[in-house]
Structure formats: structure tokens, C-alpha cells
Amino acid sequence: GAVVSQHPSRVICKSGTSVKIECRSLDFQATTMFWYRQFPKKSLMLMATSNEGSKATYEQGVEKDKFLINHASLTLSTLTVTSAHPEDSSFYICSEVLAGRNEQFFGPGTRLTVL
Amino acid sequence: DAKTTQPTSMDCAEGRAANLPCNHSTISGNEYVYWYRQIHSQGPQYIIHGLKNNETNEMASLIITEDRKSSTLILPHATLRDTAVYYCIVRVAGGAQKLVFGQGTRLTINP
Numbered sequence: 001g002a003v004v005s006q007h008p009s010r011v012i013c014k015s016g017t018s019v020k021i022e023c024r025s026l027d028f029q030a031t032t033m034f035w036y037r038q039f040p041k042k043s044l045m046l047m048a049t050s051n052e053g054s055k056a057t058y059e060q061g062v063e064k065d066k067f068l069i070n071h072a073s074l075t076l077s078t079l080t081v082t083s084a085h086p087e088d089s090s091f092y093i094c095s096e097v098l099a100g101r102n103e104q105f106f107g108p109g110t111r112l113t114v115l
Numbered sequence: 116d117a118k119t120t121q122p123t124s125m126d127c128a129e130g131r132a133a134n135l136p137c138n139h140s141t142i143s144g145n146e147y148v149y150w151y152r153q154i155h156s157q158g159p160q161y162i163i164h165g166l167k168n169n170e171t172n173e174m175a176s177l178i179i180t181e182d183r184k185s186s187t188l189i190l191p192h193a194t195l196r197d198t199a200v201y202y203c204i205v206r207v208a209g210g211a212q213k214l215v216f217g218q219g220t221r222l223t224i225n226p
Contacts, residue, residue, distance in 0.1 A: 004158075034213060034214075043217060044159065046213055095159075103149070106158035109157065111156070
């Protein structure tokens with residue numbers, strides 16, 4: 001399957017700061033990427049759908065001004081958590097969809113801890 | 116997307132076949148059954164998917180009932196590395212369609 005990387009794998013930040021998470025498709029060009037969030041012992045929750053060159057589509061209840069998504073190229077999507085608070089501490093996972101394929105390939109995840 | 120129902124947890128002995136059930140009684144005719152798994156603190160991993168025929172790949176087999184209201188994922192010879200949460204998801208075909216994850220089944224393989 002496709003290879004998806006995320007950077008950083010783990011980040012600790014102070015409350016009020018902004019954190020950028022990168023999601024890269026290493027071997028294919030992905031027109032669509034998804035961003036998920038997962039709290040401890042919970043399932044993955046879709047946050048937004050990111051399409052290359054256009055605005056992201058956010059799920060209900062996800063603040064677009066707080067979770068900024070940029071998908072400027074076919075191999076890179078970024079999620080910026082602005083003015084992070086302790087309740088934003090979570091495991092953030094991206095996935096990519098390859099043209100003509102029916103499965104999604106997931107990145108390894110980024111664990112964010114906000115102090 | 117149609118909802119799925121899975122047991123919360125299951126145990127299986129190493130070397131035995133692990134059979135994970137999934138109910139999807141409201142599945143539509145154009146919806147596929149997908150299985151993913153998530154090992155602790157990692158991103159989910161695609162396992163297999165199918166529409167109505169049974170499917171097999173190097174990881175697992177997928178058995179879908181004739182009425183398509185339920186399915187079973189089979190790991191033929193479970194190893195300790197198969198310990199994970201297994202998610203059964205139904206959705207229409209097309210990669211751009213989002214996946215809606217339920218709670219999944221926490222499978223523990225015991226030595």
C-alpha cells in the first residue's frame with residue numbers, strides 16, 4: 001500500500017501556542033486527504049476532508065478557525081492547531097486516498113500534548 | 116453510512132483462527148464492507164474489503180453472508196502481533212468517500 005508520513009510524531013506545547021502537523025504522501029499523489037482525531041480509548045473521529053487546491057470540508061462541530069488545514073500540493077497537507085488548549089491534547093491521524101483506489105492509507109499519527 | 120455492530124472485545128489463542136463478526140443489517144446495495152485494524156498508538160491499517168463475494172488476501176479472509184447483513188473477518192493463524200482493535204466499516208465505493216469508525220473489536224491474542 002501507499003506510504004504516508006506524519007511529522008512530528010510527538011509534540012508537547014504550552015497552552016496558547018500553535019502547532020503544525022504535516023502529512024506527506026511519499027509515493028503517490030493524493031488528491032484527497034482526511035484528518036482524524038482520536039482521544040484515549042476512543043475511536044477515530046473525522047475532523048475534515050482536505051482536497052488539493054481547495055478549501056477543506058469540516059465535520060460538524062469542528063472549528064475551522066481553530067484547526068487550519070492547508071493542502072497546497074498533491075503530496076502535502078498540514079493541520080495547524082491554533083491557540084492550543086489542554087483539551088486539544090489528542091492523537092491526530094491523516095489518511096490519503098489514491099486516485100482509482102478504494103482504500104485509504106493512514107499515517108502513523110501525531111500525539112499532541114498541550115500543557 | 117450504515118452502522119455496524121461489533122463485539123467490544125475478543126480473545127484468541129496464538130496459532131488459532133480468529134473470527135471477528137460484524138453486523139450491518141442496514142447496508143445498502145452499493146455499500147462495501149471494509150475492515151481496518153489499529154495497533155496501539157499507530158494509524159489504522161487497511162486489511163480487506165468486499166461487496167458480496169468472499170475475499171481473501173495475504174492478511175485475512177472476508178466472509179459476507181448472502182443477504183449481506185453480516186460478515187466475518189478471519190485471521191487464519193493469529194499471532195501476537197495481530198493484537199489490535201479491528202474496525203468493520205460499510206461505505207459506498209470511491210476512495211474519496213469518508214470512513215466512519217465505530218468502536219471496533221479489541222482482539223487480544225494470547226500466547
